[in-house]
Amino acid sequence: MTANHIxxxxxxxxxxxxNPATLGKLVSGDFIYSYGIAIALAILVALVAIGDPSFLxxxxxxxxxxxxxxxxxxxxxxxxxxxxxxxxxxxxxxxSLCAIVAALAAAGGYSNGVAFAAALLTGLAIGxxxxxxxxxxxxxxxxxxxxxxxxxxxLDIILTPNAYITVDQSGFDSLGSGSWLGIPIKGxxxxxxxxxGEFVLKRTxxxxxxxxxxxxxxxxxxxxxxxxxxxxxxxxxxxxATGVAGLLAASQLASAQARMEPTIVFDVIAIVxxxxxxxxxxxxxxxxxxxxxxxxxxxxxxxxxxxLSPFYQSIVKGTVILLAVALEGWAQxxxxxxxxxxxxxxxxxxGRETT
Amino acid sequence: xxxxxxxxxxxxxxxxxxxxxxxxxxxGIVLAFLMLVIAVAIGSPSFLxxxxxxxxVVQWTPAGILAxxxxxxxxxxxxxxxxxxxxxLCTVVAAILATNGIPVSLSxxxxxxxxxxxxxxxxxxxxxxxxxxxxxxxxxxxxLxxxxxxxxxxxxxxxxEDGFDTLGTGHWLGIPYSGLVLxxxxxxxxxxxxxxxxxxxxxxxxxxxxxxxxxxxxxxxxxxxxxxxxxxSMGVAAIVSASQLSYSASEQDPALxxxxIVSVxxxxxxxxxxxxxxxxTAIGLATxxxxxxxxxxxxxxxxxxxxxxxxxxxxxLGFDVWMRSLAQSSERSARRPQSTAQPATYAKALxxxxxxx
Numbered sequence: 001m002t003a004n005h006i007x008x009x010x011x012x013x014x015x016x017x018x019n020p021a022t023l024g025k026l027v028s029g030d031f032i033y034s035y036g037i038a039i040a041l042a043i044l045v046a047l048v049a050i051g052d053p054s055f056l057x058x059x060x061x062x063x064x065x066x067x068x069x070x071x072x073x074x075x076x077x078x079x080x081x082x083x084x085x086x087x088x089x090x091x092x093x094x095x096s097l098c099a100i101v102a103a104l105a106a107a108g109g110y111s112n113g114v115a116f117a118a119a120l121l122t123g124l125a126i127g128x129x130x131x132x133x134x135x136x137x138x139x140x141x142x143x144x145x146x147x148x149x150x151x152x153x154x155l156d157i158i159l160t161p162n163a164y165i166t167v168d169q170s171g172f173d174s175l176g177s178g179s180w181l182g183i184p185i186k187g188x189x190x191x192x193x194x195x196x197g198e199f200v201l202k203r204t205x206x207x208x209x210x211x212x213x214x215x216x217x218x219x220x221x222x223x224x225x226x227x228x229x230x231x232x233x234x235x236x237x238x239x240x241a242t243g244v245a246g247l248l249a250a251s252q253l254a255s256a257q258a259r260m261e262p263t264i265v266f267d268v269i270a271i272v273x274x275x276x277x278x279x280x281x282x283x284x285x286x287x288x289x290x291x292x293x294x295x296x297x298x299x300x301x302x303x304x305x306x307x308l309s310p311f312y313q314s315i316v317k318g319t320v321i322l323l324a325v326a327l328e329g330w331a332q333x334x335x336x337x338x339x340x341x342x343x344x345x346x347x348x349x350x351g352r353e354t355t
Numbered sequence: 356x357x358x359x360x361x362x363x364x365x366x367x368x369x370x371x372x373x374x375x376x377x378x379x380x381x382x383g384i385v386l387a388f389l390m391l392v393i394a395v396a397i398g399s400p401s402f403l404x405x406x407x408x409x410x411x412v413v414q415w416t417p418a419g420i421l422a423x424x425x426x427x428x429x430x431x432x433x434x435x436x437x438x439x440x441x442x443x444l445c446t447v448v449a450a451i452l453a454t455n456g457i458p459v460s461l462s463x464x465x466x467x468x469x470x471x472x473x474x475x476x477x478x479x480x481x482x483x484x485x486x487x488x489x490x491x492x493x494x495x496x497x498x499l500x501x502x503x504x505x506x507x508x509x510x511x512x513x514x515x516e517d518g519f520d521t522l523g524t525g526h527w528l529g530i531p532y533s534g535l536v537l538x539x540x541x542x543x544x545x546x547x548x549x550x551x552x553x554x555x556x557x558x559x560x561x562x563x564x565x566x567x568x569x570x571x572x573x574x575x576x577x578x579x580x581x582x583x584x585x586x587x588s589m590g591v592a593a594i595v596s597a598s599q600l601s602y603s604a605s606e607q608d609p610a611l612x613x614x615x616i617v618s619v620x621x622x623x624x625x626x627x628x629x630x631x632x633x634x635x636t637a638i639g640l641a642t643x644x645x646x647x648x649x650x651x652x653x654x655x656x657x658x659x660x661x662x663x664x665x666x667x668x669x670x671x672l673g674f675d676v677w678m679r680s681l682a683q684s685s686e687r688s689a690r691r692p693q694s695t696a697q698p699a700t701y702a703k704a705l706x707x708x709x710x711x712x
Contacts, residue, residue, distance in 0.1 A: 087489070138680075139672045142434070142489045143616075143626055147668040150613055154661025266497045269490070279487055311501035318498025322491065326484040333485070 037276050037288065041295050048302040055298075055305060066184035068297045070095070070245035071264055072289075073190055075271040076197040077241035079289045080234040082272055083201075084214045085281030086134055087141040088235070090149030091242055092265040094126045096156045096258055098246025103165040103256035106172050115172070119247035120240065126152065127239015131232035156258035166255040176252025186248050193241065198286035210234065215282030263314070270317050271296050274324045278332065296320075380678045384623045384635065388642045395649040402648060409531060415644045416533040417442070417596040418611060419637075422618040423540045424588030426636045427581040429619055430548070432561040432628025433481065433488040435585045437496030439612035441473040443604055445593030447503040450512040450603035459518045466597075467590035473499065474586015478579035503603075512603045523599030533595045540588065545633035557581065561628030610661070617664060618643055620671045627679065643667075 048055045074091055081088055098119040105115035126148075133144040178185045201207035212220045213230050221227045250256045275292030277284025296317070303313050395402050421438050428435045445466045452462030473495070480491040503510035514520075525532045548554035556577050559567040568574045597603055622639030624631025646667075650660050 089493075133669065137673055137676055139669075139676055140626055143620075143672055144669065146613075146616065147665050147672065149665075150668065151662050151665030154658050154663075154665060157658035157661065158656075263497070266493075269493070273490070279490060309505065311504040314501035315498045315505070318494040318496075318501075321494040321497070322480060322484075322486060325486045325490050325494075326480070329485050 037274065037291050037295075041291050041298070044295060044298050044302075048298055048305070051302065052305040055301065060301070062183055062187065064297045064301055065187035065190065066179075068293060069184070069186035069190040070249050070261075071267045071271065071296075072293045073193045073241050073245045073248075074238070074264070075268045075289050075293060076193045076286060077234070077238035078268050078272050079197065079275075079277050079284055079286055080201070080210060081141075081238050082277055082279060083210050083281060083284050084231045084234050085141075085217070086231060086234060087279075088130060088145045088238055089142060089265060090126070090130060090145040090152055091238070091268060092259075092262050093149045093152035093156055094123065094239070094242045095246045095249070095264060096256070096260040097126070097152050097159075098123045098243045099250035099256040099260055100156060100159050100165060100246075100258070102247045102250040103167050104159060106167045106169045107165055112169065112171050112174070116175070116247050116251075119250070120243040123239045123241070123243020123246065124236065125239070126242060127236040130239065131235030134235060135228040135232035153258070160256070160258045164255050164257050167250070168254070173251050173254045176248050176250070176254075186252070189244065189248065193244075194286055194290050197289075201286055206230075211282055213281075266314075266317060266321070267296060270321045270324075273321055273328070276324070276328055278328055279325060280329075280332065376678065376681050380623070383674075384621065384638055384642065388638050388645070391642060391645050391649070395645055395652065398649065399652045402645075402652070407648075409529075409534065411644045411648060412534040412537065413531050413599070415614075415640060416537045416599075417592040418614040418618065419537045419640050420540050420588050420592035420595065421585075421611070421615045422636050422640055423544045423633065424585035425615050425619050426544065426624060426631065426633055427548070427557065427584045428488075429624055429626060430561045430628060430631050431557045431578050431581045432564065433578060433581060434626075435477065435492045435582065436489060436612065437473065437477060437492040437499060438585065438589055438615060440496040440499040440502075441470060441586065441589040442593050442596070442611065444473070444499050444502050445470045445590045446597040446603040447506060447510045447512065449594050449597045450514050451507055453514050453516050453519050454512060459516060459521075463522070463594045463598075466594050467587065470586045470588070470590025470593065471583060472586065473589060474583040475579075477586065478582040481582065482575045482579045510603060514597070514601045514603070520598050520601050523595055523597070523601075533599060536591065536595055540591070541633060541637050548633050553577070553580075558629055561630075563629070610664075613664060613668075614643060617668050617671070620668060620675070623671075623675075625675050625679070626672070627675075 045055075054060060074095070078088065078091070101122045102115045102119035105118045106112060110118075130145055130148055133139050133148060134141045137144075175185055175189075180188065201210065209220070209225055209230055212223075213225060213227050217227050220230075249260060271292040272284075272289055273279065273292070274295055275284070275288030275290070277288055299316060299320070300313060303310070303316075401407055421442065425435060425438065448469050449462050449466035452465055453459055457465075477492055477495055480486050480495060481488050484491075522532055522536075527535065548557065556567065556572045559570065559572055560574050560577055564574050564578075593604075618639040619631070619636050620626060620639070621642055622631070622635030622637070624635050624639075643664075646663075647660065650663065655663070
């Protein structure tokens with residue numbers, strides 16, 4: 001499992017920079033790797049829209065935006081984590097915990113602001129904990145977060161002895177159910193996360209450092225980056241996003257329970273990997289996550305519109321994750337092989353020149 | 356039953372070499388287990404009664420069988436997160452067939468084959484398509500979780516057919532059949548790992564797949580086989596569990612996969628692959644079972660037990676990482692004289708070359 005991670009230091013975007021696109025390149029693997037997913041989305045949207053034209057109605061699209069806000073917000077932060085070669089399997093339990101804390105605080109008579117702040121702080125604490133395990137103690141992120149996920153699940157169950165916590169405080173549902181100009185506030189928050197996420201990743205030094213750490217941690221360390229701090233910071237961000245997602249869910253339902261949405265972790269992972277962010281780290285982008293989000297939302301919505309059993313959804317989504325990861329890995333191996341070929345060719349050319 | 360240590364082991368930094376650390380690494384879990392048993396036995400003398408011990412064995416048989424499969428996978432450097440939903444699917448298959456008039460033995464056999472099939476699918480995903488094992492088995496597990504509900508409308512099936520519960524509740528000389536199945540899995544697993552070339556190649560691949568390939572080990576085939584073993588253990592664990600309960604466990608128990616991983620990790624098998632043993636998994640399982648029994652005797656509720664177990668896995672993982680870092684630092688300090696010698700010889704070679712020209 002680690003071998004895969006090490007092999008893949010050559011990532012497609014870097015190759016693109018070396019070869020300015022030509023007409024021949026447009027139909028090659030690089031182009032498909034870069035924009036294939038956007039084409040897939042267009043085809044999928046067309047198919048679903050033909051199957052049921054109401055899919056493209058403004059109401060339906062706005063509904064989807066609100067419905068997918070929690071998963072989308074966490075997916076933005078998960079993209080950061082995956083870019084630095086991390087992973088987080090604890091988000092489903094963490095999401096529930098943040099929702100439970102918000103609901104408990106509001107049900108306990110605290111003001112809505114305090115309840116929301118408590119949920120955010122809980123999310124940040126989860127992020128610090130996971131970050132300490134993965135970046136501080138260098139524990140394999142998959143296993144560390146399986147473990148922390150169980151701790152969080154235990155807390156969820158302890159905090160909800162009556163299965164549900166309901167909140168009837170007025171205004172608690174303003175964030176989750178409110179809307180402005182006909183668009184749900186959740187949707188605005190999601191869009192803000194996507195835009196800010198893309199900006200920080202692409203236009204700040206911090207974002208560039210994250211790519212460097214994910215691309216080659218050893219080289220990043222030798223060039224003076226604080227690899228552990230940078231890695232840990234992505235978990236902090238994910239914890240914060242989990243807090244936001246959890247409080248939005250609690251606010252929308254005006255209630256919380258343990259295991260609110262146990263399968264949300266699959267949605268988040270599917271969104272990120274489907275966009276084409278590499279699990280090997282060092283490459284990826286928030287626009288990819290946005291496209292992945294649109295695809296997963298379209299699939300789910302399409303299933304509902306076509307009246308298919310939700311259990312087929314789990315099979316389709318699982319298959320989609322596998323296909324996306326397999327294709328991405330294949331593209332990466334092809335790129336690595338091409339790079340090796342090219343450098344071998346260059347070496348033989350320069351060898352001839354010197355002799 | 357020794358841990359196997361191929362020669363390159365010493366240089367790869369899995370076991371610290373000097374002081375108290377190697378002893379702690381190798382036998383710390385045995386000490387912890389004995390102390391736990393003594394503590395629980397003092398707290399409640401009935402813990403050591405034969406009846407209680409047999410009950411514990413029966414109760415932990417499905418998790419134990421799954422842990423044997425997981426040990427194979429983890430030793431080879433992989434991971435299988437699909438075990439829980441694969442297990443659930445196999446129980447449903449056995450129950451569907453048995454309630455539809457298929458002979459019990461045949462329905463058990465089909466359930467086992469379904470498990471093997473799941474293992475083969477995982478193996479293809481990981482070995483042929485080269486998908487990260489965590490992602491591959493997470494996704495296949497997710498897909499499998501929907502399967503029981505598609506096979507049959509209501510996958511919560513009570514089975515009342517004659518003979519369906521024999522495997523799970525029957526006895527032989529007072530020993531439950533399920534305990535015998537568990538024992539057989541552990542013994543066969545241990546023999547395969549520690550006494551056969553196949554086992555050696557698993558350790559070798561977990562330790563260093565690249566070097567194993569250069570040695571001529573068929574890395575892909577052996578890695579794939581560990582997932583098939585894991586699939587087989589899903590099928591067997593499922594029929595034992597379905598037979599014990601006369602019920603299909605279509606709702607997967609989140610604690611099951613957790614108990615499986617914890618048994619392997621707490622025993623001291625490294626998640627990095629290449630270090631560990633089947634007896635370690637047995638001790639890990641026994642430790643977990645004792646702990647759970649102790650917590651029940653102390654009347655700790657099941658939700659708090661999640662937290663206790665979550666911390667145990669993190670402590671065990673931290674211990675593994677700590678021991679590896681100790682081993683690697685001792686390895687570095689052992690190498691230091693060599694690395695200072697190297698530039699000297701290089702300089703000598705350079706000057707020799709200059710003299711020649």
